[in-house]
Amino acid sequence: MLERIRIVLIGTSHPGNIGGVARAMHNMGLADLALVAPRCDVITQDSISRASGADHLLHQATVHATLEEAVADCTLAVGASARSRTLPWPMISPRELAERLPGECQPENARVALVFGREDSGLTNAELQRCHAHVHIPTNADFSSLNLAAAVQVVAYECRMAWLSQADAPQVADDNDERATHEELERYFEHLERTLIAIEFHDPAQPRQLMARLRRLYLRARPEKMEMNILRGILSATEKSAKKSGTGSVNQENADKSA
Amino acid sequence: MLERIRIVLIGTSHPGNIGGVARAMHNMGLADLALVAPRCDVITQDSISRASGADHLLHQATVHATLEEAVADCTLAVGASARSRTLPWPMISPRELAERLPGECQPENARVALVFGREDSGLTNAELQRCHAHVHIPTNADFSSLNLAAAVQVVAYECRMAWLSQADAPQVADDNDERATHEELERYFEHLERTLIAIEFHDPAQPRQLMARLRRLYLRARPEKMEMNILRGILSATEKSAKKSGTGSVNQENADKSA
Numbered sequence: 001m002l003e004r005i006r007i008v009l010i011g012t013s014h015p016g017n018i019g020g021v022a023r024a025m026h027n028m029g030l031a032d033l034a035l036v037a038p039r040c041d042v043i044t045q046d047s048i049s050r051a052s053g054a055d056h057l058l059h060q061a062t063v064h065a066t067l068e069e070a071v072a073d074c075t076l077a078v079g080a081s082a083r084s085r086t087l088p089w090p091m092i093s094p095r096e097l098a099e100r101l102p103g104e105c106q107p108e109n110a111r112v113a114l115v116f117g118r119e120d121s122g123l124t125n126a127e128l129q130r131c132h133a134h135v136h137i138p139t140n141a142d143f144s145s146l147n148l149a150a151a152v153q154v155v156a157y158e159c160r161m162a163w164l165s166q167a168d169a170p171q172v173a174d175d176n177d178e179r180a181t182h183e184e185l186e187r188y189f190e191h192l193e194r195t196l197i198a199i200e201f202h203d204p205a206q207p208r209q210l211m212a213r214l215r216r217l218y219l220r221a222r223p224e225k226m227e228m229n230i231l232r233g234i235l236s237a238t239e240k241s242a243k244k245s246g247t248g249s250v251n252q253e254n255a256d257k258s259a
Numbered sequence: 260m261l262e263r264i265r266i267v268l269i270g271t272s273h274p275g276n277i278g279g280v281a282r283a284m285h286n287m288g289l290a291d292l293a294l295v296a297p298r299c300d301v302i303t304q305d306s307i308s309r310a311s312g313a314d315h316l317l318h319q320a321t322v323h324a325t326l327e328e329a330v331a332d333c334t335l336a337v338g339a340s341a342r343s344r345t346l347p348w349p350m351i352s353p354r355e356l357a358e359r360l361p362g363e364c365q366p367e368n369a370r371v372a373l374v375f376g377r378e379d380s381g382l383t384n385a386e387l388q389r390c391h392a393h394v395h396i397p398t399n400a401d402f403s404s405l406n407l408a409a410a411v412q413v414v415a416y417e418c419r420m421a422w423l424s425q426a427d428a429p430q431v432a433d434d435n436d437e438r439a440t441h442e443e444l445e446r447y448f449e450h451l452e453r454t455l456i457a458i459e460f461h462d463p464a465q466p467r468q469l470m471a472r473l474r475r476l477y478l479r480a481r482p483e484k485m486e487m488n489i490l491r492g493i494l495s496a497t498e499k500s501a502k503k504s505g506t507g508s509v510n511q512e513n514a515d516k517s518a
Contacts, residue, residue: 020406020409023405023406023409024405024406024409026399027398027399027402027403027404027405027409028399029398029399050406052404052406053402053404054402095420137416138419138420138423139286139287139419140285140286140287140288143285143312143313144286145286145311145312147279147282147283147309147408149409150279150282150283150286150408150409150412153413154412154416157353157396157413157416160397160398161354161397164397196493196496198500199493199496199497199499199500200496200500201492201493201496201497210489213485213486214489217480217482217486218480220480220481221476221477221479221480222479223476227472227476230469230472230473231476234455234458237455237458237459237460238458238460238497238500240458241458241459241497241500241504242497242500242501242504243504244504245500245501245502245504246504
């Protein structure tokens with residue numbers, strides 16, 4: 001899917017921004033960059049520095065005289081627009097765009113162009129009217145002008161999220177270790193209560209909801225087996241230390257019986 | 260909601276990146292910027308130029324010596340992480356973070372810190388272990404290092420999307436009591452470590468990731484103030500009991516000094 005998405009930049013003035021766009025694209029797995037009538041050199045020290053390792057995208061980029069030429073083979077063109085225009089156009093958010101992308105990219109010949117305008121003046125009305133829809137990044141109304149690379153970053157991020165949400169996307173493995181079982185948790189709570197009695201923190205005759213509160217806390221944390229072992233180890237060390245001091249020795253005896 | 264979200268940058272080297280972050284924040288309606296031990300000047304021609312009209316955020320930014328200081332009043336801290344670490348931590352995507360934000364930001368004292376690391380090396384393990392969760396921007400596995408301002412842009416965009424979706428969504432009342440602050444949690448971890456030394460469970464010379472594992476467990480549980488008081492009470496009772504027995508008396512002395 002991502003290989004069918006092209007980023008089109010029209011009339012860019014700053015090589016650094018082209019470099020920043022290349023970096024943002026490569027970070028999100030996009031590779032097809034088309035430049036329409038750039039107002040600066042493409043390969044400069046600044047663009048290579050901002051590309052930060054994604055400069056192969058600059059070298060591969062196609063350069064075109066007009067928007068028409070850059071999107072000639074595209075099945076969908078979406079133009080980035082900060083403003084509402086005199087002539088209303090279908091306006092979608094980057095998220096709505098992302099929801100449409102898997103379907104749009106499915107046909108063999110599918111090619112989607114995401115078109116971004118000049119740093120100072122965006123896309124002209126004529127350019128916007130060559131797009132099927134306009135994508136508007138929701139910004140602070142008092143400060144709506146995004147940096148070009150930042151705008152591409154947001155839209156490319158939504159493209160990647162859409163790609164990841166597809167069934168065939170590589171899944172991120174669950175990094176949790178095995179959770180403790182119900183039984184292991186219950187044994188822990190028994191051990192905890194014995195220990196709290198041994199150190200004279202807990203009096204079962206006056207429970208004050210203590211064990212209920214501790215249960216809620218530890219159940220919320222969903223402990224792993226390994227964590228459970230650490231917590232049990234701490235209780236054993238606490239008991240041993242309490243035993244030496246003779247604190248709560250009567251309770252300790254009961255504890256040894258039930259252990 | 261957005262006014263309760265703080266962007267924290269640690270050890271930034273390039274003024275331009277701080278400016279780019281200010282612009283991205285202001286574009287998305289965020290205003291609270293905290294800088295921890297910046298490795299460059301904050302107000303320079305480059306930072307003001309990249310801020311592109313958002314330079315009031317640079318002037319308002321707070322500067323701190325340590326991460327602890329910058330997030331002391333925060334009820335949730337989330338650290339940006341590109342890598343999976345030796346000790347896995349709860350890892351969420353920017354979208355999952357966004358889903359949690361409306362609820363997290365609801366309490367009166369809520370303050371959410373989104374923490375970003377150095378351009379060259381990110382956050383240290385110690386810094387990551389001070390965070391409740393890690394946010395990972397899903398990037399191209401072959402080219403995962405995002406520009407700092409681009410990373411903030413993506414996360415700030417998700418914050419704004421969550422805020423916008425909240426305006427028309429009914430809110431579920433938060434039935435949690437007040438959460439412990441970062442500072443209260445850090446005091447707990449100090450007390451916990453002292454106590455584990457006193458009962459001879461923990462040897463700082465051979466840490467075996469013990470404190471990191473306990474941090475991860477308790478941060479995951481998001482303790483309330485009341486629960487924190489119970490856990491501190493248990494530690495005090497344990498110390499008292501250990502003192503009577505004379506276990507770890509030397510460490511106990513140090514503990515009393517620092518308490």
